[in-house]
Amino acid sequence: MKHKIKYVCSNCGYESLKWLGKCPSCDNWNTFTEEFVEQKKSSHARKAPEANITKLNSLVHQEEERIKTNIEEFDRVLGGGLMPGSVVLVGGDPGIGKSTLVMQAAAQINKSVLYVTGEESVNQINLRAKRLKVSSENILAMTETDLDIILNAIENEKPDVVIIDSIQTTYKPDLENTPGTITQIRECTSELMQTAKKKHCAVIIIGHVTKEGMIAGPKVLEHIVDTVLQFEGERSYSYRILRAQKNRFGSTNEIGIFEMHEDGLHEVKNPSEIFLSEREKEITGSVVTSSIEGTRPILLEVQALVTPSAYGNPQRVATGFDYRRLSILLAVLEKRAGLRLSSQNVFLNIAGGIRIDEPAVDLAVCCAIASSFSDRYAHKDTVAVGEIGLGGEVRSVGNIDKRIQEAAKLGFKKIIVPNGNNSIKIKNAIEVIHAHNVTDAIELVLRK
């Protein structure tokens, strides 16, 4: 039989009859791979069956009981636990700790768990469980890549939770495409989704996904599954962050913080202390800010290094912070605060390998840059919080009380906050100083 060929973008799933260098849908280069076209059964002359329609208010309201992983950081990111009948995709770079995380969760779930692995032998799984010192009493394990056999096992064992490690190795034998191709991944995921709904079990799917999303096509899966969690971290740091990118059953701005140890992932319950633990107190270019991740405040150290540029084009490098945002803040500092930064290299780093997308850290970024540029130390017991507008004004931020409380809890004496945040309840724990614009704020944060 001769197959028809199509080309599929491995990032977003865009299909084309010709090979294309650049995907017209997601603008990535070299993402097209060759796949077979699935022959569709002819569907003409089909008489559509009657639709099943329910009057919504006739339903008895009942809160669905979630399955707790009993790992607090994991449960919080999920929105309170696994929802029965839902599919959760856990993506992340290879080796970041996905199998470790789900194994620890599997062992702590008080329900039956079917752990399907296509990457390791059952023996290796058992060795991991031993190394992580978890009990594997409630875990049934199998090494399998054939989706039909997996679905059969779910049918027979009726587990409450199914773990698929990983979706890249799982395949449907009646598709012509090889495992790991977009068609396979998409088909397998939608079948698992249907099974989850039908059998009312929670399914956790592991996907190897690089930050650029090139391997698995996470965009393709994002639409299918209920929840997408990204497990990330710098390989050289032991911190790992679990972040919700999409969640039909919870908030998407929660994060869970873990630390990787020999015996597995440890939950980090006091992130501020850890992120500030290596802070050098006497150094220019270092300012502490209070950021909100999800519902939690975290104190972070913003570090800047400003050096004269020897060549025409100064370098700007941001780690853990948006590069474009840095460019905007540099322009504001130049124009509104009179700092001549256009001939300076600026390197910015959020210490600890964490990534921050919150505008409330703007002020600390500006102060850190000003500190390094002018070689003035920042007051070591001062925290700076505020969004910076294009006019150099310090704009108000949300959750100000939580931020102040966290700073006070960790022993800081002073916090610089936006002028607009004027209904502050926390008064006595710490000195709260309001700042109008970035120039004033810099003078408050930096020593003379």
Ligand SMILES: Nc1ncnc2c1ncn2[C@@H]1O[C@H](COP(=O)(O)OP(=O)(O)O)[C@@H](O)[C@H]1O
């Ligand atoms: N024998 C071991 N001793 C200590 N740490 C280990 C051991 N095996 C794996 N690890 C840690 O676990 C990480 C791999 O975790 P794993 O859950 O297998 O990743 P993933 O499933 O995301 O590919 C490694 O990067 C390493 O830090």
Ligand SMILES: [Mg+2]
């Ligand atoms: Mg793994």
